[in-house]
Amino acid sequence: MNYTQQLQRLNEYQKAAVFDESSACLVNANVGSGKTTVLITKVMYLHYEKQIPYEQMVVLTFTNKAADEIKERLYALEPEIKEEQLWGFGTFHSVCLTMLKKMLPVENLGYTKEFMVMDPDEELEMAEQLILTYQLKIKYKNRLKKRLEQKNSKYQDDIEKLKALLKEEKRRQDKMTFDELLDNTCKLVKMSAEIEEVSKKNANLQDNENTGMQDISWIIVDEVQDSDEKQLELIDCLKKTQTCFFAVGDPNQVIYSWRGSAFHIFYQLKTKYQATELTLPVNYRSSSEILAVARCFMQQGGTLQGGRESGDKIQIRNMYDPFQEADYLAGRIRELHASGLPYREIAIFYRLQNQSEIFEHVFEKEGIPFEVSLKKTVKDIPVLDWLIKVLRFSVNPKDKSSGIAALADKKYGDGMSVKEAEKTINILSETRKTQTEILKSENAKSGSDICEKMLEFSKVYASKQVALPEDLWSYFSLENHLHPTTASYVEDRTYVMDFFTRMITYQKEQQKNVVEGFSEFLNMASLYGMNILKKEIHNENDTVKLMTLHASKGLEFSHVFITGVNYGLIPLQTKSFEEEEEEQRLFFVGITRAKEHLELSYYTSPGQYRAAPGPSRYLRMIPGNLVEGQEKDRESSATHLQDLKRQILAERGEHRELQEAGKISGGKNPSENTGTKNISVGNETVTTEKRRVRHPKYGTGSVVREDDMMLTVDFDDYGEKELMKMFSGLEELP
Numbered sequence: 001m002n003y004t005q006q007l008q009r010l011n012e013y014q015k016a017a018v019f020d021e022s023s024a025c026l027v028n029a030n031v032g033s034g035k036t037t038v039l040i041t042k043v044m045y046l047h048y049e050k051q052i053p054y055e056q057m058v059v060l061t062f063t064n065k066a067a068d069e070i071k072e073r074l075y076a077l078e079p080e081i082k083e084e085q086l087w088g089f090g091t092f093h094s095v096c097l098t099m100l101k102k103m104l105p106v107e108n109l110g111y112t113k114e115f116m117v118m119d120p121d122e123e124l125e126m127a128e129q130l131i132l133t134y135q136l137k138i139k140y141k142n143r144l145k146k147r148l149e150q151k152n153s154k155y156q157d158d159i160e161k162l163k164a165l166l167k168e169e170k171r172r173q174d175k176m177t178f179d180e181l182l183d184n185t186c187k188l189v190k191m192s193a194e195i196e197e198v199s200k201k202n203a204n205l206q207d208n209e210n211t212g213m214q215d216i217s218w219i220i221v222d223e224v225q226d227s228d229e230k231q232l233e234l235i236d237c238l239k240k241t242q243t244c245f246f247a248v249g250d251p252n253q254v255i256y257s258w259r260g261s262a263f264h265i266f267y268q269l270k271t272k273y274q275a276t277e278l279t280l281p282v283n284y285r286s287s288s289e290i291l292a293v294a295r296c297f298m299q300q301g302g303t304l305q306g307g308r309e310s311g312d313k314i315q316i317r318n319m320y321d322p323f324q325e326a327d328y329l330a331g332r333i334r335e336l337h338a339s340g341l342p343y344r345e346i347a348i349f350y351r352l353q354n355q356s357e358i359f360e361h362v363f364e365k366e367g368i369p370f371e372v373s374l375k376k377t378v379k380d381i382p383v384l385d386w387l388i389k390v391l392r393f394s395v396n397p398k399d400k401s402s403g404i405a406a407l408a409d410k411k412y413g414d415g416m417s418v419k420e421a422e423k424t425i426n427i428l429s430e431t432r433k434t435q436t437e438i439l440k441s442e443n444a445k446s447g448s449d450i451c452e453k454m455l456e457f458s459k460v461y462a463s464k465q466v467a468l469p470e471d472l473w474s475y476f477s478l479e480n481h482l483h484p485t486t487a488s489y490v491e492d493r494t495y496v497m498d499f500f501t502r503m504i505t506y507q508k509e510q511q512k513n514v515v516e517g518f519s520e521f522l523n524m525a526s527l528y529g530m531n532i533l534k535k536e537i538h539n540e541n542d543t544v545k546l547m548t549l550h551a552s553k554g555l556e557f558s559h560v561f562i563t564g565v566n567y568g569l570i571p572l573q574t575k576s577f578e579e580e581e582e583e584q585r586l587f588f589v590g591i592t593r594a595k596e597h598l599e600l601s602y603y604t605s606p607g608q609y610r611a612a613p614g615p616s617r618y619l620r621m622i623p624g625n626l627v628e629g630q631e632k633d634r635e636s637s638a639t640h641l642q643d644l645k646r647q648i649l650a651e652r653g654e655h656r657e658l659q660e661a662g663k664i665s666g667g668k669n670p671s672e673n674t675g676t677k678n679i680s681v682g683n684e685t686v687t688t689e690k691r692r693v694r695h696p697k698y699g700t701g702s703v704v705r706e707d708d709m710m711l712t713v714d715f716d717d718y719g720e721k722e723l724m725k726m727f728s729g730l731e732e733l734p
């Protein structure tokens with residue numbers, strides 16, 4: 001659709017937002033009212049009608065997906081647009097990264113232009129290494145991240161010393177955290193503004209000093225309701241008196257308030273910039289029945305007008321348990337597909353990631369094509385997590401933390417302890433001894449081939465080009481590190497080769513030398529962990545989409561099934577009124593993804609820790625006239641259902657047997673080193689104190705049950721998961 005066609009399609013509210021030229025404008029938009037549509041048309045309007053160059057626009061989005069969508073639409077209209085022209089289109093973090101690399105004097109803050117980005121886990125690892133090296137006494141280490149963020153500590157320990165060491169170490173290793181990308185951009189933009197001010201005053205001394213900063217005419221922000229304090233501060237730094245500010249958002253869709261976003265953002269921005277307020281009230285997505293249900297969960301008042309005619313009433317179903325539900329949905333999807341509905345128009349939502357498992361088993365058996373939206377980042381794939389450390393140290397030998405972590409990795413590294421790895425790196429990098437000398441050295445346990453390779457990488461590849469992924473594979477002797485006899489080898493190798501291919505392609509496309517190109521790619525891998533693996537759901541595939549309510553934001557489907565609307569799941573048990581409100585908004589987001597048809601279901605026997613049987617109170621908030629006849633409890637004893645259940649449980653059992661036989665790798669026994677109080681009930685032990693653990697894939701969580709063999713952990717972002725003790729791969733958190 002070209003610019004004129006796009007403009008003609010808009011309603012009066014949407015046009016008012018596109019044409020608005022006040023110095024600040026806030027668009028309070030309803031769900032599905034065309035925010036994305038307006039934002040893209042606005043950029044086109046400014047460019048084509050007002051002749052604002054793209055390079056003078058900063059268009060900030062909340063996800064990379066949203067930024068890519070806008071860029072793709074612009075490229076489709078004007079394929080000749082250069083990437084540099086769209087430097088300001090991206091997430092807050094990626095735009096800051098570009099500014100720091102290309103426009104701002106990072107050297108003034110003690111960094112080089114080659115600085116690398118580190119994610120929050122890496123910063124924690126660095127802090128843990130420093131605690132070890134300097135023998136620091138730190139209380140509540142399981143809350144180290146929080147404690148490092150807190151300004152004033154009330155505990156008597158070495159936390160302030162650790163903060164200072166960490167700051168120094170990050171600068172020494174030339175690394176910035178995500179937050180520092182924003183903080184440092186702000187600092188340098190402010191410094192540039194001061195220089196400009198001084199040079200204006202001293203105009204007779206020299207012409208306006210070139211601060212390297214682009215003139216920014218427009219700052220445009222999408223999903224402004226999800227911005228946090230740091231992001232607002234960045235907007236404030238970038239906005240000069242002549243810069244116009246335009247933001248769209250929906251206060252009813254705040255689902256990340258734990259990141260600091262809050263309702264007061266609209267109010268704050270409005271008063272700060274004396275912003276004009278506009279609205280987009282008409283929802284074009286959902287049928288009037290679906291909108292009527294959505295209105296029951298709106299918290300911000302206002303009207304939610306519908307732009308579409310009425311459709312099906314919504315349905316509420318009672319399922320005995322998740323097995324019965326999966327079986328029902330398989331049949332229902334088959335029916336819908338037979339009647340001509342593409343699979344891609346069907347979505348199933350749930351509150352916790354672990355709820356997808358039963359659907360996956362059943363759909364696989366029933367031959368229903370599906371995709372599960374997993375929050376997969378490179379960090380979730382152990383081999384890539386390790387490889388990135390190897391590469392980070394290779395392109396930046398100052399980054400000793402990555403080198404140490406790579407060598408000390410139990411599975412892929414050299415199996416050294418952190419201390420041994422540190423010594424090896426220090427000796428090798430400082431004295432550049434050969435491997436034989438290292439072996440003789442008293443201080444190091446053994447020499448390390450990969451350590452030498454990492455240290456020599458920049459030199460070796462200064463003049464050489466990498467042509468194929470195989471070159472890197474053999475350079476680092478990865479065959480030895482990925483252990484060809486292990487079960488994970490084939491999959492690991494595919495991940496590695498795929499990662500190399502992308503990295504080499506990127507470096508060539510950007511016409512950078514190997515070290516520069518790889519560094520940029522690794523920074524992107526930290527920032528866009530998800531995108532880079534292309535594991536996000538692809539809407540073009542004709543598959544049923546399975547995802548958590550959080551992951552559904554911004555998407556739309558003809559038929560939506562929200563499962564497990566039981567108390568304890570939807571909503572989750574909450575600790576505060578604010579959390580409860582956020583749960584409700586999350587449900588609202590889920591409901592408003594549906595265009596034609598919405599089904600909600602609850603279980604009699606949810607089979608999830610903390611979930612209560614029976615309908616959640618949310619279902620009682622929906623007026624009866626919007627619902628098509630409630631079904632009675634379904635018969636749960638159908639023989640085929642019992643068989644299905646048995647089959648799935650048996651498969652789970654086989655999985656355990658494989659683990660027991662050592663075919664699936666695992667880690668240390670987490671109960672070995674705990675001082676937890678446990679109460680035994682029969683064979684089972686109920687944990688009375690919260691034992692915190694970390695799993696390489698599922699993240700952090702608390703142990704809720706354990707017996708001699710098994711251990712059940714309630715993961716913070718995943719929900720409950722049962723693991724074999726011996727092979728759980730869990731790391732005990734202090």
Ligand SMILES: Nc1ncnc2c1ncn2[C@@H]1O[C@H](COP(=O)(O)OP(=O)(O)OP(=O)(O)O)[C@@H](O)[C@H]1O
Pocket residue numbers: 009010011014029030031032033034035036037038250284285553554555556
């Ligand atoms: N003026 C219009 N006429 C007809 N359809 C429209 C119009 N504006 C937007 N739409 C359609 O309405 C749907 C929602 O639009 P869009 O995705 O831009 O909304 P949104 O506000 O970004 O949604 P969300 O609140 O879920 O983030 C899309 O299918 C879009 O094509």
